[in-house]
Amino acid sequence: MNEAFAEQARKLLTGRVEFLLSAPQLKFLPEPTVPEIAFAGRSNVGKSTLLNELTGRKKLARASVTPGRTQELNIFDVGDPVQLRLVDMPGYGFAKAPLKVVQKWRGVVNGYLRGRPVLKRTMLLIDARRGLKDIDREVMRMLDGAAVSYHLVMTKADKVKPSLLENTLAEVTAEAAKHPACHPRIFATSSETGQGIADLRSEILDAITAK
Ligand SMILES: Nc1nc2c(ncn2[C@@H]2O[C@H](COP(=O)(O)OP(=O)(O)OP(=O)(O)O)[C@@H](O)[C@H]2O)c(=O)[nH]1
Ligand SMILES: [Mg+2]
Structure with missing residues (x-):
């Protein structure tokens, strides 16, 4: 994508x-009147941090020391007038939360992802140190089933050696190809180095403007 974009x-x-x-x-x-981009992924993967990074804010979305901090769908208006909304989701797979709480989040997260007409793209975040886990695959299948277009976005790229990152990216890319709703473009990002942030911003603009 070009520089002007x-x-x-x-x-x-x-x-x-x-x-x-x-x-x-x-x-x-809110009323579904503007395009939305959602950020989903395991607890502690870096959803809130990525949102802060993309918007150039320090504390827009609350990043946490304790996993499971984000417990609601936190919605942010972007643009003046508003052109899109960013949705910071509660993390899934937070083992220490009581079952009832987990089931409640899951209902809200899945309900939102499956049934939101203005949802243009979901960013499914994957910890670069860990790669895809079964719980990620489960969410990918759910998104495939609902035909919600999604990107895999690796986070914490600064925490792994470049060679290992390459391997993980190759594995994840191969697996992503088997998922019909998964976009082939995979991002590697870091809130420490800013890697991948500009590309992801362009992808978001593309997702909300593409016909
Ligand atoms: N080194 C490094 N640390 C990161 C990065 N992204 C997030 N973190 C750290 O990972 C921890 C969790 O980040 P959050 O943004 O709170 O994660 P979350 O996915 O929003 O977590 P929940 O809301 O609990 O589901 C924080 O301590 C962040 O500082 C990154 O790119 N690099
Ligand atoms: Mg969070």
Whole structure:
């Protein structure tokens, strides 16, 4: 993608961004009037951190020391007038949470991902140190089933050696190819080095503007 487009994406995502609301249940979601991009993935994978990085904010989305911090769908308005919404999701697979809490999150997360007409793309975050886990595969199958277009986004790329990152990327790419709704472009990102952030911004702009 060209530089002008990348600059347009940067301006949009680092421009006006405001917290809209926190939805503990689907009925609290805003009217589906603008395109949405969701960030999903295991607890502690770096969803809130990536959102902060993309928007150039330090504390827009609360990143956590304790896994399982994000427990609602946190929605952010982007642009003036609003052109898109970013959705920070609760992490799945947080083992220490009580079963009832886990089931509640799962209902909200799956319900949102499956049934949101304005959801343009889901970013499914994968820890670069760990690669794909069964719980990620489960979510991928769910998204395939719902025909929700998604990208795999590796996080914490700064924590692995470049050679290992290459291997993990190759494995993940091969597996992604078997999932019909998974976009072939896979991103490697880091909140420490800024790797992949500009590319991901461009992809988001593309996802909301492409016909
Ligand atoms: N080194 C490094 N650390 C990261 C990166 N991204 C996130 N982290 C750290 O990982 C931890 C979890 O990040 P969060 O952004 O809170 O993760 P989350 O996916 O939002 O977690 P939940 O809301 O609990 O599901 C924090 O300590 C972050 O600082 C990264 O790219 N590199
Ligand atoms: Mg979070």
